[in-house]
């Protein structure tokens with residue numbers, strides 16, 4: 001470590017701790033691609049290694065970190081490795097990890113401009129770039145949240161406020177009790193986080209109207225049109241870009257037409273699918289996306305930013321602002337020329353999440369982003385093709401994006417193959433139930449995955465399924 005004259009006691013301690021963290025991080029990165037993707041540690045061994053009574057006296061920061069690394073590492077899942085295909089988990093681009101570390105070192109509470117001008121301007125700049133790459137209106141407002149669940153919540157809070165305002169109800173003053181009922185229509189394959197977000201907004205599961213979806217999980221626009229014919233009040237329609245199982249896109253243009261004919265607010269949940277807009281080959285799936293009123297997506301999925309990072313976007317910036325802003329005597333708010341980041345999210349004190357998103361967009365550029373998305377889709381197709389060649393293996397979905405659903409004969413064999421593949425450790429794949437049958441879910445979401453990783457993983461999965469590899 002380089003010593004400098006300004007190394008006072010606390011600075012020296014902090015620098016020493018970061019050196020320990022850097023060494024551990026480097027060693028982890030070097031071993032990550034070759035270690036089993038799923039850890040071998042048991043819950044008992046982790047509790048024994050990490051637990052015990054809290055000691056009375058302080059411990060040197062470097063020792064704390066070394067102990068943490070030794071105890072936690074056996075229980076880490078190599079989610080940033082190239083053969084992690086679970087959930088829809090992105091890797092972490094190098095510049096984003098560095099920027100995230102810096103966000104912690106700088107420790108900016110990115111609520112108000114006055115708390116961190118740099119964090120505020122980075123959000124402003126990254127927000128504008130995001131709107132550009134996603135093909136959304138440049139005047140829309142952007143909030144940087146923890147994930148798509150909260151992005152759905154934020155956008156739907158703006159929707160709730162605005163549809164009630166149009167119905168003559170001031171939600172801010174009067175609250176939800178006694179308000180005109182809000183109709184919410186969702187596709188039958190809506191993601192559970194939209195339902196959770198609506199619940200937090202006072203709209204229960206039973207009050208949500210589900211619209212038919214087709215065999216790929218796409219909302220049927222004719223069914224939506226029919227549902228919207230019946231008497232309406234304030235109405236919100238939630239569409240989806242990228243079904244969590246199949247990757248399918250709702251027909252957004254037709255849905256936007258129906259929503260606009262009936263004066264409904266259209267929200268698009270595009271946790272990973274929204275990134276299809278960044279790639280010319282996929283853009284036809286997104287036709288009409290720019291006609292919606294709000295959008296939600298994740299940066300920690302396909303943009304490959306470290307957890308946690310989601311993005312909420314609202315066409316009507318005034319509604320977004322009104323739904324989120326607070327105001328307090330001691331808040332030093334700007335008159336509007338500068339961004340106060342807390343005005344766009346349901347948080348006050350908050351991590352400066354803009355830095356890693358900014359770093360991702362700079363590291364990739366527009367072309368790099370398009371290439372990363374395109375490559376993920378091509379690897380998903382390659383894996384589907386490799387798997388479907390084996391006897392008794394069926395691909396259940398049209399592989400239009402980065403998701404592959406694989407069935408191995410029957411439910412029992414499918415579950416046994418998933419469990420065996422997880423134990424094998426070459427890659428990690430999860431399971432799901434799709435249209436009443438069990439399936440393996442393969443989600444290609446990491447920038448680090450190569451064709452070779454895909455082939456190694458397919459061979460391992462087929463070996464686990466008892467097919468010759």
Ligand SMILES: Cc1ncc(COP(=O)(O)O)c(C=O)c1O
Nearest residue numbers: 147148149191193244269271298
């Ligand atoms: C379509 C969709 N919406 C919302 C979410 C929730 O995102 P997060 O877990 O990042 O909050 C997911 C997560 O997989 C998703 O696939």
